[in-house]
């Protein structure tokens with residue numbers, strides 16, 4: 001029998017949550033998929049059609065504090081501004097919080113600080129839901145493992161299931177209807193020379209959410225049937241590339257996987273296009289630089305921004321090519337943003 005979100009949560013947190021302290025707080029890094037999650041086998045539980053693999057972005061992410069509030073409606077503050085109750089953002093958060101209220105009249109106060117643009121294809125929902133789940137665990141002291149927290153965060157946003165670990169993380173599609181085998185885990189591999197470069201092309205919130213876009217792709221792209229095998233192959237090659245420290249193989253596979261995902265969207269009716277003219281210009285610059293011998297690749301999510309992949313020895317050349325690039329060293333010791341220091 002298919003389960004709903006509440007049943008999954010009740011099976012993990014079987015006693016009514018009693019707050020352990022006045023508020024809970026936590027930081028979660030955002031993550032960028034090298035082998036993408038695109039399409040769900042169960043939309044209610046965000047169960048993916050395929051497994052996926054990501055890299056966490058260290059100090060870039062969300063810091064969330066959750067406590068209780070007076071009144072009748074939840075309060076949500078994002079980057080120092082109150083979020084209006086009429087926004088999709090607010091409704092998504094409240095819908096999620098509804099699943100965790102100890103009593104029907106519990107009102108929450110949630111404050112989030114992010115250091116990445118929100119809803120611009122930079123995985124803000126990934127770190128957002130992961131930080132919220134971690135902060136709730138801090139508040140209620142649930143005796144849950146990281147894998148179980150990963151399941152809870154998945155119910156908010158699929159990619160959030162991968163934001164509980166640093167470095168390379170795999171999220172398994174699983175086969176169970178209740179999704180208890182669909183959680184993420186660390187691949188426990190370090191690659192200190194690896195760099196991710198964020199190219200902020202347009203940070204305005206996107207028009208079509210990844211949730212809607214994924215659904216439309218699965219339903220109407222004639223090529224979607226090729227996707228599960230495409231990702232399975234990419235996963236095998238990427239995991240071997242990580243073990244072998246074969247950067248060319250990792251970068252080439254990630255770039256091809258992102259382009260295949262966007263090709264699926266182009267073949268959706270109506271077509272979904274996140275790529276802008278400036279995105280394409282940057283892709284061409286990457287291809288030219290590569291033709292001239294630079295080991296540089298990109299990946300792209302559900303937005304116009306690109307994430308470059310390269311090694312530390314090429315940092316200067318990448319900066320010369322893209323003056324505006326924001327470089328992240330995913331395996332450097334994490335320095336949390338100042339506002340998260342209480343965590």
Ligand code: PMV
Pocket residue numbers: 032033035036037038052123125126157158159160210211301302
């Ligand atoms: O977790 P969602 O619903 O925001 O979907 C994320 C989809 C991609 O970022 C495009 C791919 C991925 O695996 O993160």
